[in-house]
Amino acid sequence: MASSILSDCSSCATSRLLPLRRALLPPLPRFRPILASASRRPLLVAAPLPLLPPARGMASLSAAASSADSATISADACAKVIDGKLAAKQIREEIAIEIAKMKDAIGVVPGLAVILVGSRKDSQTYVRNKKKACEAAGIKSYEVNLPEDTSEDEVLKHIATFNGDPSVHGILVQLPLPHHMNDENILNAVSIEKDVDGFHPLNIGRLAMQGRDPFFVPCTPKGCMELLHRYGVEIKGKRAVVIGRSNIVGMPAALLLQKANATVSIVHSKTKNPEEITRQADIVIAAVGVANLVRGSWIKPGAAIIDVGINPVDDPESPRGYRLVGDVCYEEASKVAGAITPVPGGVGPMTIAMLLSNTLESAKRIHNFK
Amino acid sequence: MASSILSDCSSCATSRLLPLRRALLPPLPRFRPILASASRRPLLVAAPLPLLPPARGMASLSAAASSADSATISADACAKVIDGKLAAKQIREEIAIEIAKMKDAIGVVPGLAVILVGSRKDSQTYVRNKKKACEAAGIKSYEVNLPEDTSEDEVLKHIATFNGDPSVHGILVQLPLPHHMNDENILNAVSIEKDVDGFHPLNIGRLAMQGRDPFFVPCTPKGCMELLHRYGVEIKGKRAVVIGRSNIVGMPAALLLQKANATVSIVHSKTKNPEEITRQADIVIAAVGVANLVRGSWIKPGAAIIDVGINPVDDPESPRGYRLVGDVCYEEASKVAGAITPVPGGVGPMTIAMLLSNTLESAKRIHNFK
Numbered sequence: 001m002a003s004s005i006l007s008d009c010s011s012c013a014t015s016r017l018l019p020l021r022r023a024l025l026p027p028l029p030r031f032r033p034i035l036a037s038a039s040r041r042p043l044l045v046a047a048p049l050p051l052l053p054p055a056r057g058m059a060s061l062s063a064a065a066s067s068a069d070s071a072t073i074s075a076d077a078c079a080k081v082i083d084g085k086l087a088a089k090q091i092r093e094e095i096a097i098e099i100a101k102m103k104d105a106i107g108v109v110p111g112l113a114v115i116l117v118g119s120r121k122d123s124q125t126y127v128r129n130k131k132k133a134c135e136a137a138g139i140k141s142y143e144v145n146l147p148e149d150t151s152e153d154e155v156l157k158h159i160a161t162f163n164g165d166p167s168v169h170g171i172l173v174q175l176p177l178p179h180h181m182n183d184e185n186i187l188n189a190v191s192i193e194k195d196v197d198g199f200h201p202l203n204i205g206r207l208a209m210q211g212r213d214p215f216f217v218p219c220t221p222k223g224c225m226e227l228l229h230r231y232g233v234e235i236k237g238k239r240a241v242v243i244g245r246s247n248i249v250g251m252p253a254a255l256l257l258q259k260a261n262a263t264v265s266i267v268h269s270k271t272k273n274p275e276e277i278t279r280q281a282d283i284v285i286a287a288v289g290v291a292n293l294v295r296g297s298w299i300k301p302g303a304a305i306i307d308v309g310i311n312p313v314d315d316p317e318s319p320r321g322y323r324l325v326g327d328v329c330y331e332e333a334s335k336v337a338g339a340i341t342p343v344p345g346g347v348g349p350m351t352i353a354m355l356l357s358n359t360l361e362s363a364k365r366i367h368n369f370k
Numbered sequence: 371m372a373s374s375i376l377s378d379c380s381s382c383a384t385s386r387l388l389p390l391r392r393a394l395l396p397p398l399p400r401f402r403p404i405l406a407s408a409s410r411r412p413l414l415v416a417a418p419l420p421l422l423p424p425a426r427g428m429a430s431l432s433a434a435a436s437s438a439d440s441a442t443i444s445a446d447a448c449a450k451v452i453d454g455k456l457a458a459k460q461i462r463e464e465i466a467i468e469i470a471k472m473k474d475a476i477g478v479v480p481g482l483a484v485i486l487v488g489s490r491k492d493s494q495t496y497v498r499n500k501k502k503a504c505e506a507a508g509i510k511s512y513e514v515n516l517p518e519d520t521s522e523d524e525v526l527k528h529i530a531t532f533n534g535d536p537s538v539h540g541i542l543v544q545l546p547l548p549h550h551m552n553d554e555n556i557l558n559a560v561s562i563e564k565d566v567d568g569f570h571p572l573n574i575g576r577l578a579m580q581g582r583d584p585f586f587v588p589c590t591p592k593g594c595m596e597l598l599h600r601y602g603v604e605i606k607g608k609r610a611v612v613i614g615r616s617n618i619v620g621m622p623a624a625l626l627l628q629k630a631n632a633t634v635s636i637v638h639s640k641t642k643n644p645e646e647i648t649r650q651a652d653i654v655i656a657a658v659g660v661a662n663l664v665r666g667s668w669i670k671p672g673a674a675i676i677d678v679g680i681n682p683v684d685d686p687e688s689p690r691g692y693r694l695v696g697d698v699c700y701e702e703a704s705k706v707a708g709a710i711t712p713v714p715g716g717v718g719p720m721t722i723a724m725l726l727s728n729t730l731e732s733a734k735r736i737h738n739f740k
Contacts, residue, residue, distance in 0.1 A: 184582070201572055201578075201579055203575065204579060205574035205576075205578065206571045208575065211617070236640055251579070258615065261640040263636065263638070264635065265633065277633065
């Protein structure tokens with residue numbers, strides 16, 4: 001067990017995740033509507049975070065990291081916490097207000113259909129959370145639960161029904177699908193106008209191209225960008241590194257940063273010197289699914305760090321026997337970065353908020369409601 | 371006039387483009403079929419070029435560049451020339467052989483339709499060259515020439531006719547279109563199965579995504595990759611910088627390098643330190659349309675340089691009053707790089723060869739001919 005803890009952040013074996021220092025975070029101002037287009041500037045900007053902490057050389061940094069314990073880390077830490085839980089709460093409240101207005105004006109509420117195949121516990125939990133968030137915001141939920149051995153045709157039939165149902169504005173097929181199904185066939189069957197996940201290749205193509213906008217920005221990358229915007233992190237002209245190149249997070253996140261005029265590099269499993277490249281970045285989005293991969297020594301002082309990873313690591317002191325950590329070693333990175341998302345409580349809560357946002361956007365577009 | 375020449379490569383004002391040193395280039399071995407998928411390894415690899423010229427520090431490099439004249443440049447030059455004219459010729463010959471086989475086997479030849487609106491001289495020349503190349507390879511050419519004031523609907527009607535014509539396997543709308551037309555509407559009207567230019571957003575999306583392949587790889591970026599493959603330039607794990615992010619070249623070139631497992635950074639007009647970033651690259655694709663932007667000091671010794679730019683600069687000694695140069699200052703870069711494409715005679719000839727290749731690929735796919 002000890003080695004498991006060691007392996008997740010080896011230079012600070014005795015340290016714990018710091019309590020999120022919410023007291024340090026300026027309250028976000030009153031909420032305004034969120035990202036309508038991939039390239040827009042933030043509509044709401046919190047008090048800008050100081051991007052340059054007191055200057056420290058890499059040598060003193062690595063010495064500090066290797067001798068760290070909870071107390072010294074706490075004293076050293078200087079990164080502002082990017083509080084995704086708080087931002088997501090505000091976004092959900094704002095969406096609820098918009099939906100109430102829409103209902104009053106045209107008698108329509110957005111509808112989101114979720115198709116779940118099989119009985120994976122994590123998928124069930126995620127779908128349940130989506131449903132609750134929809135209800136709280138005033139979005140009508142439609143749910144289809146199908147057994148693990150359902151045929152692909154059966155799933156396609158449900159998608160066709162939702163495609164044709166005018167009360168459904170967003171359709172989401174919960175991934176992963178059982179192995180006997182072809183993900184590509186199924187995801188491509190979702191009407192591009194209702195693909196609130198934004199995973200359709202036509203949508204990704206429009207995201208990649210200058211002068212085009214996607215129908216929907218994929219939820220997790222959209223959440224990352226929204227956090228950067230809301231916390232006043234300047235993107236234009238900055239160096240950005242995205243670690244990981246998945247179709248769902250890394251690749252679209254890189255395209256979004258590029259659209260916002262950052263100079264973007266993508267680091268992946270075949271990259272020979274990820275540490276050196278990451279250290280050049282003013283903005284890092286880590287989305288690779290490896291616990292604590294990004295150490296303090298990878299971070300440029302003052303950089304903004306968005307940690308998408310949610311990785312369980314053994315923890316005998318936790319009642320569950322494990323705790324969740326990100327792709328970034330928070331204890332080390334928070335001493336070097338200018339701003340950082342915690343795990344949990346960073347990007348995680350933003351994903352569902354962005355799903356609600358995309359569903360509202362879809363309903364507005366379909367009903368031409370501004 | 372002198373200032374025009376100076377401005378195009380200021381440290382070597384008296385120098386001329388070196389004659390292309392074809393004698394240094396190993397003959398390409400017998401040709402084999404070209405890129406079928408974006409991510410495949412080269413089917414044909416010429417004798418690998420040495421990627422590391424004799425070691426030289428940046429200091430001695432910049433001293434050499436600032437005191438350069440034609441003679442010293444010629445003596446210093448060490449980069450191998452990546453001969454696009456030769457490679458394109460071989461590719462066109464190979465395509466001709468493939469088409470003859472197809473005709474013998476199933477009685478079908480590929481057909482390429484080109485729609486030209488207006489009377490721009492450069493477009494007319496390009497279309498004429500395409501037609502000649504098609505004829506030489508055995509591809510049937512269809513051409514529609516429309517006056518400048520043609521309506522968008524009229525163009526769309528022609529596209530619809532070609533979409534439905536089984537003897538047409540590729541449709542190309544010559545850009546730029548007159549200002550009164552919406553490029554997006556027109557390009558989107560081309561059937562995805564016949565979009566041999568590969569500009570459709572659905573195609574770009576499939577290019578961006580892991581686990582998907584585009585129907586067609588856009589011609590110029592495909593030509594760049596083909597040159598790297600044919601000249602034995604290793605891509606996997608290498609640092610690559612793409613300068614420029616156009617929908618037609620820079621962006622798809624970056625996606626292709628990424629698919630081939632390079633670590634890719636995109637440099638653009640908002641990048642603050644393009645020289646520093648470019649100097650980290652083992653592979654540079656320059657596609658920004660600025661004469662001689664990339665100086666010798668931007669180049670990592672031994673790097674492979676693919677220059678997509680074709681820019682006219684004043685030249686009173688030329689009968690036409692101008693000469694064509696690339697985005698890279700060839701005189702300087704060829705002393706530092708390991709391999710470099712000349713302008714003209716580098717990427718240029720590859721674009722039409724790749725268009726023929728895409729048209730053949732389309733005909734094979736439609737007729738299920740392997």
